[in-house]
Amino acid sequence: MKITRVSEEMSFKNPHKIQAKKIFGSPDAEVIHMTLNPGEGLISHKTPVDVFFYVLAGEPTIEIGDEREKVSADSIIESPADIPHRVYNESETTAKFLVVKLPKSK
Numbered sequence: 001m002k003i004t005r006v007s008e009e010m011s012f013k014n015p016h017k018i019q020a021k022k023i024f025g026s027p028d029a030e031v032i033h034m035t036l037n038p039g040e041g042l043i044s045h046k047t048p049v050d051v052f053f054y055v056l057a058g059e060p061t062i063e064i065g066d067e068r069e070k071v072s073a074d075s076i077i078e079s080p081a082d083i084p085h086r087v088y089n090e091s092e093t094t095a096k097f098l099v100v101k102l103p104k105s106k
Contacts, residue, residue, distance in 0.1 A: 006033050016042045023098075030104040034087070036060055036095045041088025049101050051079040053087060058095030060087050 009021040018040050024031035034042075036058070044063070053062060055075045062069060062077050064085045071077060079085045089095045 009033070018042070025104065028103050030101045032099040032101075034097055034099060036087065036089035036097075038089055038092050038094070042086045044084050044086040046082050046084055047079075047101065047105055048081055049103055049105050050081050051085070051102075052100050053077045053079065054098040054100065056096040056098065058089065058093050058097075059091045060089050060095040060097060062087050 004023050006021060006023055009023060011019045011021050014020050019035040021033045022030065023033050053076070055071050055073050055077075057073050059070055059072050062071055062085070064077070064079045065083045070090075087095075087097065
C-alpha cells in the first residue's frame with residue numbers, strides 16, 4: 001500500500017506561482033493538490049486532456065470557457081479538453097482543491 005501525506009509533499013514550481021503538489025501520477029491519470037490564498041489564481045490556460053476540479057475547502061471561482069461560477073467544498077467541476085479554464089480565489093479564506101487530469105497530459 002502506498003500512502004501519500006499531502007502535508008509532507010513539496011510544492012513544484014509552476015507558471016501560476018501558487019502552491020501546487022503532485023500527489024498522484026500514473027500513465028492514466030494525474031492528481032495535483034492546489035492551494036489558493038485570497039487574491040491568488042491560475043492563469044487562464046487549456047489542457048489537451050479532460051480535467052475535473054474537486055473543491056476541498058473554501059469558495060474559489062472557476063471559469064471554463066464563457067462560464068464563471070463561485071463554488072464551494074464538495075463540488076466537482078468538469079472541464080473538457082482544449083477549453084480555456086482557470087480557478088481563482090476572490091474570497092477572504094484559503095481555497096484548496098484537487099485537479100485531476102484524465103488521461104495524464106504528456
